[in-house]
Amino acid sequence: MKRVKLTVAYDGTNYCGWQVQPNGITVQEVLNRHLSELTGETIETIGASRTDAGVHALGNVAVFDTSMRMPGEKFSYALNQRLPEDIRIQKSEEVPLDFHPRYRDSEKTYEYRILNRRFPVPTERFYSHFTYVPLDVEKMRQAAAFLEGEHDFQSFCGAGAQVKSTVRTILDTEVKREGDRITLRIRGNGFLYNMVRIISGTLMEIGAGNYPPEHILEILQAKNRKAAGPTAPARGLTLVGIVYKEKETL
Amino acid sequence: MKRVKLTVAYDGTNYCGWQVQPNGITVQEVLNRHLSELTGETIETIGASRTDAGVHALGNVAVFDTSMRMPGEKFSYALNQRLPEDIRIQKSEEVPLDFHPRYRDSEKTYEYRILNRRFPVPTERFYSHFTYVPLDVEKMRQAAAFLEGEHDFQSFCGAGAQVKSTVRTILDTEVKREGDRITLRIRGNGFLYNMVRIISGTLMEIGAGNYPPEHILEILQAKNRKAAGPTAPARGLTLVGIVYKEKETL
Numbered sequence: 001m002k003r004v005k006l007t008v009a010y011d012g013t014n015y016c017g018w019q020v021q022p023n024g025i026t027v028q029e030v031l032n033r034h035l036s037e038l039t040g041e042t043i044e045t046i047g048a049s050r051t052d053a054g055v056h057a058l059g060n061v062a063v064f065d066t067s068m069r070m071p072g073e074k075f076s077y078a079l080n081q082r083l084p085e086d087i088r089i090q091k092s093e094e095v096p097l098d099f100h101p102r103y104r105d106s107e108k109t110y111e112y113r114i115l116n117r118r119f120p121v122p123t124e125r126f127y128s129h130f131t132y133v134p135l136d137v138e139k140m141r142q143a144a145a146f147l148e149g150e151h152d153f154q155s156f157c158g159a160g161a162q163v164k165s166t167v168r169t170i171l172d173t174e175v176k177r178e179g180d181r182i183t184l185r186i187r188g189n190g191f192l193y194n195m196v197r198i199i200s201g202t203l204m205e206i207g208a209g210n211y212p213p214e215h216i217l218e219i220l221q222a223k224n225r226k227a228a229g230p231t232a233p234a235r236g237l238t239l240v241g242i243v244y245k246e247k248e249t250l
Numbered sequence: 251m252k253r254v255k256l257t258v259a260y261d262g263t264n265y266c267g268w269q270v271q272p273n274g275i276t277v278q279e280v281l282n283r284h285l286s287e288l289t290g291e292t293i294e295t296i297g298a299s300r301t302d303a304g305v306h307a308l309g310n311v312a313v314f315d316t317s318m319r320m321p322g323e324k325f326s327y328a329l330n331q332r333l334p335e336d337i338r339i340q341k342s343e344e345v346p347l348d349f350h351p352r353y354r355d356s357e358k359t360y361e362y363r364i365l366n367r368r369f370p371v372p373t374e375r376f377y378s379h380f381t382y383v384p385l386d387v388e389k390m391r392q393a394a395a396f397l398e399g400e401h402d403f404q405s406f407c408g409a410g411a412q413v414k415s416t417v418r419t420i421l422d423t424e425v426k427r428e429g430d431r432i433t434l435r436i437r438g439n440g441f442l443y444n445m446v447r448i449i450s451g452t453l454m455e456i457g458a459g460n461y462p463p464e465h466i467l468e469i470l471q472a473k474n475r476k477a478a479g480p481t482a483p484a485r486g487l488t489l490v491g492i493v494y495k496e497k498e499t500l
Contacts, residue, residue: 011372056373076369086372119326122261122336123306123488127373238373 003099004072005063006031006045006079007091007241012056012234013126014086019050027051027087031062034082038075039068048101048242049108052194054234056127059090059241061101105245107171109187111238112200117180128181129200129236135207137177142213143206144173144184146220147199154223156202158194158231166192166223175203182207185240194231202229253349254322255313256281256295256329257341257491262306262484263376264336269300277301277337281312284332288325289318298351298492299358302444304484306377309340309491311351355495357421359437361488362450367430378431379450379486385457387427392463393456394423394434396470397449404473406452408444408481416442416473425453432457435490444481452479 008031016024020032028047035043048061070078072094079089113128115121120130147170154166174185184200206213206229219227258281266274270282278297285293298311320328322344329339363378365371370380397420404416424435434450456463456479469477 009369009372011375058371058373080369085370085375088370088372090369119259119330119340120335120338121308122259122338123308123377125261125335 001065001067001097002072003063003065003095003097004075005061005093005095005099005101006075006089008060008062009058009088009090010056010060011086011126012051012054015053017051017053017055018047018057018060024053027057027060028062030084030087031079034079035064035066038078038082039066041066041068046101048106049239051239052197052234052237055237055239057239060239061242061244063095063099063101065097101242101244105189107187107189107243107245108191109185109240109242110191110196111240112184112186112196112232112236113238114182114184114200114204114236115180116177116182126235127238129233131204133204133208135182135204136209137175137182137207139209139213140182140184140203140207141173141175143203143216144175144186144199146213146216147186148173151220152223153192153195153220155219155225155228156195156198157192157225158198159225160193163192168192168195197232197234197237198225198228198230200232200236204232205229251315251317251347252322253313253315253345253347254325255311255343255345255349255351256325256339258310258312259308259338259340260306260310261336261376262301262304265303267301267303267305268297268307268310274303277307277310278312280334280337281329284329285314285316288328288332289316291316291318296351298356299489301489302447302484302487305487305489306485307489310489311492311494313345313349313351315347351492351494355439357437357439357493357495358441359435359490359492360441360446361490362434362436362446362482363486363488364432364434364450364454365430366427366432376485377488379483381454383454383458385432385454386459387425387432387457389459389463390432390434390453390457391423391425393453393466394425394436394449396463396466397436398423401470402473403442403445403470405469405475405478406445406448407442407475408448409475411443413442418442418445447482447484447487448475448478448480450482450486454482455479 045062045064075092076089115128150169170188295312295314325342326339365378400419420438
């Protein structure tokens with residue numbers, strides 16, 4: 001028996017998110033099915049991040065256990081032969097049997113893309129949020145900086161989340177404009193339900209001039225979802241990658 | 251009566267190219283239909299570039315004549331309300347009645363995108379050509395430079411083209427690598443059928459080390475399609491834009 005870690009990229013457009021659910025096809029379900037066919041075992045993967053419907057990933061992480069005698073690094077090739085074009089394993093490797101993708105210290109990086117111009121660009125419609133309202137990136141950058149560090153992010157937590165604590169640490173933020181493309185990058189040790197999308201929606205309101213950058217502090221203090229801006233659309237969001245810290249240092 | 255020029259962006263994935271044809275839906279056909287509905291007239295647009303099935307555009311150009319009393323610049327807004335999400339007018343403007351998008355001096359810019367890494371990235375699968383064969387961009391750049399200037403591009407002309415002359419001028423070329431993304435940009439005063447895709451396919455063979463960069467000169471001299479490399483897939487190609495030179499200088 002061995003545990004294999006998969007780094008999974010997907011186009012979330014046609015999926016009801018990552019996690020298996022009764023009302024629609026999910027990335028995890030497709031992965032489980034092809035892994036079960038490949039191994040001849042009943043495989044249920046454990047995922048690191050339960051991305052929402054329409055959210056994309058370059059590097060989500062999942063693990064599974066198998067008795068199949070295939071070297072860990074070969075699973076990427078074998079799976080990519082079977083998976084649909086909108087899911088591609090980027091890497092597979094054997095990990096210790098106690099490696100759990102959620103109960104481990106990790107850093108996740110998310111990217112939210114905004115297309116800010118007069119009219120939408122068809123080839124980017126599934127991978128960025130379009131707005132013609134001119135956004136001031138400098139203001140968004142200032143506002144994002146207020147989010148760095150350890151804070152209670154309850155105001156940025158979507159309804160329906162079941163968590164003990166809404167305290168999280170954002171390690172760094174970056175807001176960049178290249179022509180009419182704005183990219184927001186956030187790295188943190190954990191994110192609440194819809195947190196990056198609510199942050200993105202709030203930063204867009206600040207970029208549009210509806211509130212000054214310092215308004216972020218009031219939102220944090222309010223500890224109330226209604227104090228923050230709208231949840232930005234899923235299509236703009238990509239889970240870029242997850243880095244795990246070493247557990248053992250000998 | 252006035253003539254209106256449209257700058258049209260589209261995702262070519264789901265179209266049988268630009269030009270109206272009996273065997274499938276085309277961008278021009280969809281445009282004609284919505285323009286006819288909008289104006290209450292029978293509109294047939296004239297396009298600048300007859301892009302192939304699967305090829306994308308950021309700035310193809312089309313003109314049409316109408317008696318509708320709407321200012322030229324308003325057609326973009328009115329059309330975008332009606333068009334499907336994969337076609338978006340970027341600009342509309344009134345032009346002189348004798349403005350013809352093909353019989354005018356113009357410069358076209360095409361971009362061919364290659365994703366060069368171990369495994370494909372699902373979110374880019376419709377907008378770039380994937381290859382895991384490592385490509386040497388410096389060799390591709392040297393090879394591309396040999397194509398600049400006026401040449402007989404018969405070796406780079408797809409079968410079935412009906413043209414009087416296969417002489418064209420390439421104004422400049424650029425081959426750029428950013429991480430695992432390679433972008434080839436070509437600007438010229440006119441392109442033969444499949445020319446940019448055959449150039450891209452040939453440059454990829456040179457980048458892979460199958461031929462030295464100077465081999466491009468032999469291909470040009472051969473004046474034979476068989477001397478060049480394969481036609482690169484349509485999905486990697488985008489018509490970036492068309493710039494028209496002023497006709498009248500007073």
